[in-house]
Amino acid sequence: MQGLNKSPWGHGFADIIDRWNWDETTDQIMSTTEDDVRRVLSKARLNTRRLEPEDFMVLISPAGAGFIEEMAQLSRHFTRERFGNTISMYIPMYVSNACSNACVYCGFNHANKFERTVLTMEQVDAECRAIKELAPFDNLLIVSGEFPSLCGTEYFENVLNVCRQYFNNLTIEVQPLKTEQYIRLVKAGLNGVVCFQETYRRETYKNYHPRGMKSVYDWRLNGYDRMGAAGVHKIGMGVLIGLEDWRTDMTMLARHLRYLQKKYWRTRYSVNFPRMCPSESGFNPNVVMSDRELAQLTFAFRIFDHDADISFSTRESELFRNNMLSLGVTSMSAGSRTEPGGYALNQGALEQFEVTDGRTPVQVADDIRANGYDVVWKDWDSVFD
Numbered sequence: 084m085q086g087l088n089k090s091p092w093g094h095g096f097a098d099i100i101d102r103w104n105w106d107e108t109t110d111q112i113m114s115t116t117e118d119d120v121r122r123v124l125s126k127a128r129l130n131t132r133r134l135e136p137e138d139f140m141v142l143i144s145p146a147g148a149g150f151i152e153e154m155a156q157l158s159r160h161f162t163r164e165r166f167g168n169t170i171s172m173y174i175p176m177y178v179s180n181a182c183s184n185a186c187v188y189c190g191f192n193h194a195n196k197f198e199r200t201v202l203t204m205e206q207v208d209a210e211c212r213a214i215k216e217l218a219p220f221d222n223l224l225i226v227s228g229e230f231p232s233l234c235g236t237e238y239f240e241n242v243l244n245v246c247r248q249y250f251n252n253l254t255i256e257v258q259p260l261k262t263e264q265y266i267r268l269v270k271a272g273l274n275g276v277v278c279f280q281e282t283y284r285r286e287t288y289k290n291y292h293p294r295g296m297k298s299v300y301d302w303r304l305n306g307y308d309r310m311g312a313a314g315v316h317k318i319g320m321g322v323l324i325g326l327e328d329w330r331t332d333m334t335m336l337a338r339h340l341r342y343l344q345k346k347y348w349r350t351r352y353s354v355n356f357p358r359m360c361p362s363e364s365g366f367n368p369n370v371v372m373s374d375r376e377l378a379q380l381t382f383a384f385r386i387f388d389h390d391a392d393i394s395f396s397t398r399e400s401e402l403f404r405n406n407m408l409s410l411g412v413t414s415m416s417a418g419s420r421t422e423p424g425g426y427a428l429n430q431g432a433l434e435q436f437e438v439t440d441g442r443t444p445v446q447v448a449d450d451i452r453a454n455g456y457d458v459v460w461k462d463w464d465s466v467f468d
Contacts, residue, residue, distance in 0.1 A: 095308030182228030184295030259306030265313030277319030311347030325359025325368030
């Protein structure tokens with residue numbers, strides 16, 4: 084472990100992440116033995132205390148792959164024990180594809196030449212009504228490119244005020260904000276924030292994010308502390324699988340989660356494991372994760388943390404999502420459009436990523452019920468705020 088790194092971008096996890104060396108963590112994961120895996124699984128079956136990140140890295144190791152069936156059964160058990168036979172449904176609504184960042188893997192890259200779209204409040208209202216016609220969604224994820232001069236706190240505050248008329252549970256996935264800005268949005272009806280660190284590897288982070296505020300590693304990483312300090316009800320975490328070694332990245336995320344849970348214990352947490360696809364920028368993933376590896380990661384994370392919401396988006400295929408229904412996943416999106424105005428306006432704006440599971444929300448719900456699970460459209464009410 085190395086010394087503390089005092090960040091000029093506020094206090095938080097960025098101050099301590101350099102205690103853990105990336106390469107040493109990778110070596111530790113890759114040197115795991117089958118006996119190590121048996122030891123951790125035995126510890127997990129006792130269910131007497133929470134696993135640590137060091138246990139998690141054992142489960143996601145190559146050695147752990149040989150125990151995937153046993154991990155699947157444990158994951159199913161812990162998921163049912165905590166969440167019952169339920170799958171919570173949500174839908175994303177993109178309000179802008181304008182972005183001031185230059186992320187090399189993203190179609191919204193500022194350097195890409197296409198007409199940018201920022202929805203007006205009238206268009207946001209139309210999108211909300213169109214979504215309600217698709218299915219009785221009550222969990223809405225509001226997504227935007229990161230362009231503060233066009234889509235800043237006041238803009239998101241106005242969007243929340245419009246969406247609050249239609250949905251009880253509102254989550255945003257936008258640029259990291261200051262603590263006082265999160266507090267302002269919480270007062271406007273914000274329930275949750277999703278933010279992807281993309282990769283925890285400090286040494287290569289700037290290669291993928293050369294320009295824009297997103298290029299500042301510490302600012303982004305400490306954003307989760309600002310969310311917690313603002314009293315955000317639910318924080319969503321994730322890395323972009325395809326940039327760096329996924330096992331090491333996910334171990335860093337597990338360490339980050341445990342840190343947040345201890346410091347902001349009133350907050351709920353969720354995780355998502357998005358696998359990269361080729362983008363409009365011409366970037367291809369450096370690392371390709373197989374379906375079996377994603378399944379192993381999902382099982383390992385559920386065994387590691389029984390309470391975290393594990394979400395699968397429409398990036399994943401219909402077959403894979405159906406197969407994972409009973410094995411650790413607790414929430415899914417359906418009917419997703421990943422461009423601004425995709426539900427009501429049909430302007431043909433650029434999508435952030437291509438949807439793989441093209442089923443309608445009704446079809447997804449029918450398949451969930453056919454697998455013996457209950458579909459939950461609403462799990463929060465504004466009266467709780």
